[in-house]
Amino acid sequence: MLFNSFQFLVFFPVVTTLYFLIPHRFRWGLLLAASCYFYMAFIPKYILILFVTITVDYFAGIGLETTQGNRKKWILLASIIANVGMLGFFKYFNFANENIAAFANFIDWNYPIENLSIILPIGLSFHTFQSLSYTIEVYRGHQKAERHYGYLALYVLFYPQLVAGPIERPQNILHQLHEEHHFEYQRVTDGLKWMAWGMFKKVVIADRMALFVNPIYDSPTGHDGPALVFATIAFAIQIYCDFSGYSDIALGSAQVMGIRLMKNFQHPYFARSISEFWRRWHISLSTWFRDYVYIPLGGNRAGARRTAINLLITFLLSGLWHGANWTFVIWGALHGMYIILNHWMEPRWTRLRDSGFAKRFTPALNGLSLLSTFGLVCFAWIFFRASTLPDAFYITTHLFSGWPDFVRQTSSLAQEGIHSGFWGLLSGLFASLNGITDLTRSEIILSIFALVLLLYIEIKQHRGDFLAQFNLKQPVLRYIGYSLLVVIILALGTSYTGVEQAFIYFQF
């Protein structure tokens, strides 16, 4: 079930109302049944895969707690193999097979194994990682094994974060599932506000940006630099709003029921370095890789070269986690190299910035850092979004083509229009964008309006707790604000295409 579907609009209030009406001892059952229903709205039979891994992890957890020494390691290994094996089979088998077949073809070897016709279970990478974190934490002694099968199943299946995270840790979530949560006005309404804001980001901005991005990325060879740059920036906004919008809805819907999920995004495009970006982007995944891959590999404790290798391995795996395609591997590798470069440059950059002369230009330098970070992230997004490697290489090699024509066209369109000066230029720019995107002028203006609203709220949130501040405003202003947000979601949302757009991260 999609959060942005009318089905969810019925599902959520029904489940939440029942949740508060029934006694606490039955709530886990209600939430588990609701979560199964939520998941089975996609492909029902795949729920069995989840229950297989939950069952393995249930017994592994108890085994890990009651045994010591080598046997304990074997149990952990068995759990990891079961979880990763499932992920590997569904997500990576065909990828590996295709590459082996291509290599076999290269050396003239008749390779007999065909690809499997399997569909990737929705959110498999997410719940696999969440399951893994349970057994690893029990192994490490940070978490007690869950003796109640239903609660462990709910930990993996809890519907707000089941298909696209945040990837939770058992220490944060399991005890909350056991606790009794009452209906508290402020918490419930704050949760609903988060959900509405997430919905705005998804259906108003991300899905609207997709209208700009998809036609260009679906056939990039038909486009020049301006369209490619424009589509890439639009994709950066789309993926942020799509994924952080999902996370906001997940956090909000869990918060309504009294369960606090970890924050997954912290205004990543305000980051002034790549390492800061990764402290703000998909936090639950980056901390997962930090805790379970990077640090066990040795982290930064074994010299600069080893640290660089560890970083590269971690980011390559992170890329592969996103998708079984070389484009994702390159995306991961790019970020790995960015981070290595970032680590090398950071002390030098700090020294430069702190020098007397440069201090006078701090705001400009901060702006430069922010823009260059955004530029690097956007460059990497090209590989993330492109369907194939040739497409990605075409885009990266044509980013600077066609600009003189674009400028000429814009200025001639500006002269043809009724406005002059800045408004004329703006009008010409709209006309040029119109040519690139096939969207009407009003649709472009509505998109810009939505982006300005997003930017305003993001800046406010970045500077402080916007929601807490907004809660202190005059009731009239607040209620007009809430109503306006709902109207904007309804009027400018996914309805444009008539089809609910799935969240990008569902495919992972």
Next chain:
Amino acid sequence: MIPKNDLLKFLKNTTLVVVLVAVAITAIFIATPPDDKHLYQASLLKSNLLHTVPSPRIIIVGGSNVAFGIDSELMEQELGIPVINDGLHVALGIAPLNEIKDYLRPGDIVIISLEYYNFTDEQSFYGQPQYLADWVEFSPERIWYLRDPYKQMPSIFTIMLERKVNRQLNYYLNGFSYEAGRNFYSGDLFNEHGDFIGHLGENGNKQFEIADSVYPINLIESAYVFLEDFNQFALSKGAMVYYEAQAHRQTNCEQTGKKHLDRFFNRLKTKTTIPLLTNLDQLCLPDDYFYDTPYHLNEQGRRVRTERLIDSLKVALGLK
């Protein structure tokens, strides 16, 4: 379990937001009537004809291939039976066919001429939401002619809302409505039979590519089930149903070797009991007979197609 004060406060404030939202949306709906130049404005004329033209009559239904490609006046003169051209747009799928069901009377003759495109997938057959929303906007009770009205109602409603907001914005920005870029596809260019006449006497642009034509490659099974159900329903009402092929360009026929078309009509023959009016040997028309797309006949093509249809109908009705 739920503190009474918190619950009351929650219900009161939620109701307030719901009321404010309802007021805002109602204001948008009242302030933004349907676009009177929209192509679908003609659907009101067609509905009115279905309601008022006495039976027995001929109703030709399909997409724009029917609107552009049939001369109802000529048919009426030749056959002596009133003719209604109920063709409008391919994206409406079979929604207009569902509408016809409400108006069928004994003696009526329904000629279905859907575009091949309609048979490619479910959405193309049952209608695309963004177009159905425009169609429903002109007459809200049409929501009941959609495939799954209760399920589609929310999305149709939000699409309508989005279109109205866009229209208002366009009006303030440009002084004209959302559909101002429609070219000559305007709702006021239909004659009293429901034929589109805006293209008559005009020189069309014949430079469209072969790829512009959609061939019936993927054929969905449910389409034939629907058509046969419709046929049985019409028979139960004392009406008759025929199928007339969409006109096809000679160049396209040569390029595809007609094999996809033959497959389409073979399937229609085996899966339904609807008689086919078109002589398949005359399926392909010269390229010169087409106007601006591979679906739209020009004046000359329209006359040739109509004359052939009249001949076929005379045979089918025992008038020849």
